Amino acid sequence: MERVSAPAPAASGQASGPLLAVADLTLRFGGVTALDGVGFTVAPGELLAVIGPNGAGKTSVFNCLNGVYRPQRGTIELGGQSLIGRAPAAIAGLGVARTFQNLGLFPQLSLVDNLMLGRHHLMRTGFLAGMAWWGRAKREEIEHRAAVEDVIELLELEPYRRTPAGLLPYGVAKRAELGRALAMEPRLLLLDEPVAGMNVEETEDMARYLVQARRELGLAMILVEHDMRLVMDLADRVVALDFGVVIAAGTPDEVRDDPRVVEAYLGCGA
Ligand SMILES: Nc1ncnc2c1ncn2[C@@H]1O[C@H](COP(=O)(O)OP(=O)(O)OP(=O)(O)O)[C@@H](O)[C@H]1O
Ligand SMILES: [Mg+2]
Numbered sequence: 001m002e003r004v005s006a007p008a009p010a011a012s013g014q015a016s017g018p019l020l021a022v023a024d025l026t027l028r029f030g031g032v033t034a035l036d037g038v039g040f041t042v043a044p045g046e047l048l049a050v051i052g053p054n055g056a057g058k059t060s061v062f063n064c065l066n067g068v069y070r071p072q073r074g075t076i077e078l079g080g081q082s083l084i085g086r087a088p089a090a091i092a093g094l095g096v097a098r099t100f101q102n103l104g105l106f107p108q109l110s111l112v113d114n115l116m117l118g119r120h121h122l123m124r125t126g127f128l129a130g131m132a133w134w135g136r137a138k139r140e141e142i143e144h145r146a147a148v149e150d151v152i153e154l155l156e157l158e159p160y161r162r163t164p165a166g167l168l169p170y171g172v173a174k175r176a177e178l179g180r181a182l183a184m185e186p187r188l189l190l191l192d193e194p195v196a197g198m199n200v201e202e203t204e205d206m207a208r209y210l211v212q213a214r215r216e217l218g219l220a221m222i223l224v225e226h227d228m229r230l231v232m233d234l235a236d237r238v239v240a241l242d243f244g245v246v247i248a249a250g251t252p253d254e255v256r257d258d259p260r261v262v263e264a265y266l267g268c269g270a
Pocket of ligand 2: 058059060
């Protein structure tokens with residue numbers, strides 16, 4: 001009997017084509033058109049920045065990608081699989097993790113427990129099954145703790161392991177939020193303003209951790225950020241939105257110098 005030893009074609013669709021393909025995304029709230037025919041792609045391992053003035057639609061793109069909002073029109077495919085109509089938990093299970101513009105940690109829980117929650121969708125053994133299969137649940141718990149400790153080490157969060165998230169200094173809390181998302185072992189990480197409200201030093205630290213996470217974990221990222229220096233330093237490509245429309249796309253230099261982008265930022269007084 002012939003044994004097939006060649007790897008199966010990647011179910012994720014990563015072998016060819018983009019990891020994420022978004023086309024014609026259109027989202028309305030009553031009379032407000034938050035997104036109007038937005039399209040872009042993200043290659044495996046790529047870092048795409050999405051920029052634009054306040055209210056341009058950046059967070060709305062994320063809310064469509066992770067299933068919080070259902071767009072009226074358009075397609076979103078991750079590794080060839082459609083994400084439209086799937087619940088946020090299902091999309092997380094397919095490998096899309098997210099950090100929030102406002103912190104998404106549970107304040108009373110320790111940093112370790114917040115990161116363990118990030119892995120919840122990866123756990124096979126539920127509570128009742130865990131009682132019946134104590135050994136397996138225990139092994140699983142040990143594996144998950146080890147994975148969480150890897151993230152803690154990567155982000156140098158060791159001193160805060162037992163600290164309730166609500167008591168973490170702001171810059172550290174933003175890093176812990178990144179840790180919670182990385183603990184999910186995503187293929188695609190959505191970062192919504194990861195350095196908002198940070199001072200220069202904290203911003204440089206965060207940039208370093210993002211570079212390290214990319215290098216060690218090889219995941220793709222979409223970065224929404226107002227800090228243009230961070231965007232210029234980290235992004236492979238940039239998409240600029242204004243009033244829910246893509247006004248420019250290209251390399252960081254191309255987009256920064258695009259007259260429509262300059263005008264959009266001057267127009268909003270940023
Ligand atoms: N749940 C909602 N209900 C009604 N309108 C909404 C909702 N969410 C977003 N909008 C509107 O959609 C538009 C885009 O908002 P969005 O939050 O995506 O902008 P943004 O680019 O993330 O802005 P910021 O830089 O301020 O975070 C805005 O006009 C906003 O008021
Ligand atoms: Mg936003």
